[in-house]
Amino acid sequence: MLTRSRLGDQPSGVTRGAARPEKTDGSAATDSARREANVTYPLATKLSKVSFNTFYSNIPTQEENDDYEFADYKPTWPKLDWAPLKEFRHFDVGHRADPEKKSLLSAATKVDHLTPAIGTRLEGIDLRNLSYTQKDELALLIAERSVVVFENQDINIEEQLELARHFGPLHRHATTAVPVKAGLDEVHVVYSNGRTPADFTGTTRLELYHSDVTYELQPPGTTSLKIITAPTSGGDTIWSSGYALYSSLSPQLQKYLEGLEAVHSAAAQADGSRAAGTHVRREEIDTVHPVVRVHPVTGWKSVFVNPGFTRRILGVPKAESDAILALLFNQLATNPDFQVRIRWSKNQIVFWDNRVTTHTGIVDFFPQRRHGLRATPHAERPLSVAEYELDYGKKSKDRQKEIWKQHGYDAEAEENKVVVDVSKAVVYND
Numbered sequence: 001m002l003t004r005s006r007l008g009d010q011p012s013g014v015t016r017g018a019a020r021p022e023k024t025d026g027s028a029a030t031d032s033a034r035r036e037a038n039v040t041y042p043l044a045t046k047l048s049k050v051s052f053n054t055f056y057s058n059i060p061t062q063e064e065n066d067d068y069e070f071a072d073y074k075p076t077w078p079k080l081d082w083a084p085l086k087e088f089r090h091f092d093v094g095h096r097a098d099p100e101k102k103s104l105l106s107a108a109t110k111v112d113h114l115t116p117a118i119g120t121r122l123e124g125i126d127l128r129n130l131s132y133t134q135k136d137e138l139a140l141l142i143a144e145r146s147v148v149v150f151e152n153q154d155i156n157i158e159e160q161l162e163l164a165r166h167f168g169p170l171h172r173h174a175t176t177a178v179p180v181k182a183g184l185d186e187v188h189v190v191y192s193n194g195r196t197p198a199d200f201t202g203t204t205r206l207e208l209y210h211s212d213v214t215y216e217l218q219p220p221g222t223t224s225l226k227i228i229t230a231p232t233s234g235g236d237t238i239w240s241s242g243y244a245l246y247s248s249l250s251p252q253l254q255k256y257l258e259g260l261e262a263v264h265s266a267a268a269q270a271d272g273s274r275a276a277g278t279h280v281r282r283e284e285i286d287t288v289h290p291v292v293r294v295h296p297v298t299g300w301k302s303v304f305v306n307p308g309f310t311r312r313i314l315g316v317p318k319a320e321s322d323a324i325l326a327l328l329f330n331q332l333a334t335n336p337d338f339q340v341r342i343r344w345s346k347n348q349i350v351f352w353d354n355r356v357t358t359h360t361g362i363v364d365f366f367p368q369r370r371h372g373l374r375a376t377p378h379a380e381r382p383l384s385v386a387e388y389e390l391d392y393g394k395k396s397k398d399r400q401k402e403i404w405k406q407h408g409y410d411a412e413a414e415e416n417k418v419v420v421d422v423s424k425a426v427v428y429n430d
């Protein structure tokens with residue numbers, strides 16, 4: 001039995017014994033006496049009204065018939081039924097790219113690495129004009145930097161989908177919204193209409209960190225989101241690097257995690273959709289993936305679990321699975337060393353490698369509107385360390401150690417030199 005605790009499973013009844021009114025003789029009031037006195041319980045009332053919508057898109061309301069310029073791209077949930085997805089052989093175009101990425105980077109007027117771990121902003125590039133070679137190099141840059149940002153892009157959604165197809169066949173989401181405009185089933189709409197504030201009574205902030213649709217057999221790789229309507233302030237997105245999370249762990253824990261697999265489940269998302277009254281277009285599945293995956297192009301190891309969809313680690317006691325997942329979720333969501341926070345502006349597009357990152361949108365912008373369109377190419381079935389090393393005949397790597405080595409610091413050699421002198425092991429950091 002899988003845990004379905006995040007979305008859609010609202011309590012059927014709420015008991016708040018301590019808060020209940022009592023008669024003056026000390027005995028509990030009867031239900032009918034409470035109804036007669038019109039006594040209500042605020043928490044219970046609120047929970048009974050919670051519906052699934054904070055994670056993705058608001059369902060547009062009747063009164064929303066305004067003259068919004070992007071009405072064609074508002075969300076809708078068509079009543080379609082799609083067959084289960086089948087496994088296919090994926091080739092990552094980053095394999096073909098020049099390791100120096102000269103064609104792409106020389107075309108940029110500025111290359112700005114936002115943090116050492118994750119995130120690069122490129123200026124001076126129009127995504128509509130990328131050559132075949134530059135697209136391959138962009139895939140490699142995204143694989144290495146995990147998040148790549150472009151501002152003021154006039155690329156339309158059809159062109160964004162076409163560019164995304166260069167990276168892989170496009171995913172169609174089973175439960176989230178597609179645009180009202182016909183023929184765009186491969187687009188995932190991100191939409192908040194500014195009419196309803198975020199509701200956190202059904203979920204914690206940490207639980208909203210996720211990688212997209214990791215329950216699929218071949219979850220997405222080089223994903224892109226363009227924001228077409230941005231709040232003046234708020235609605236940023238945070239991405240957290242799975243490479244950096246892996247690098248932060250002890251060699252002992254790294255080794256342990258490399259041998260594990262975890263269950264990723266679509267059940268809670270599908271249940272949440274049904275609870276909100278929208279149609280589930282493809283039957284939900286559970287899929288087992290390695291806890292540490294290797295990116296096929298970089299050869300770097302990344303922790304591949306996320307609070308949104310990873311439910312348990314297989315083959316270990318549940319208490320151990322819960323503790324390990326809690327550690328990893330807590331680290332990816334709260335450790336700023338792994339993260340980059342991107343502020344959006346209209347016509348900004350961000351690419352991320354969904355294989356090696358988790359992310360979350362900040363829902364602090366009520367009552368403003370925020371609207372984006374996502375293109376989501378499938379990648380390979382996640383490769384464990386053993387599978388990568390067998391398939392590619394190469395050793396997988398720790399990204400941090402590789403980069404330090406390029407700067408002349410050999411972390412492994414240094415680790416072997418360390419002699420712990422307990423008499424000197426007291427460090428103050430006031």
Ligand SMILES: [Fe+2]
Pocket residue numbers: 210211212359
């Ligand atoms: Fe997402």
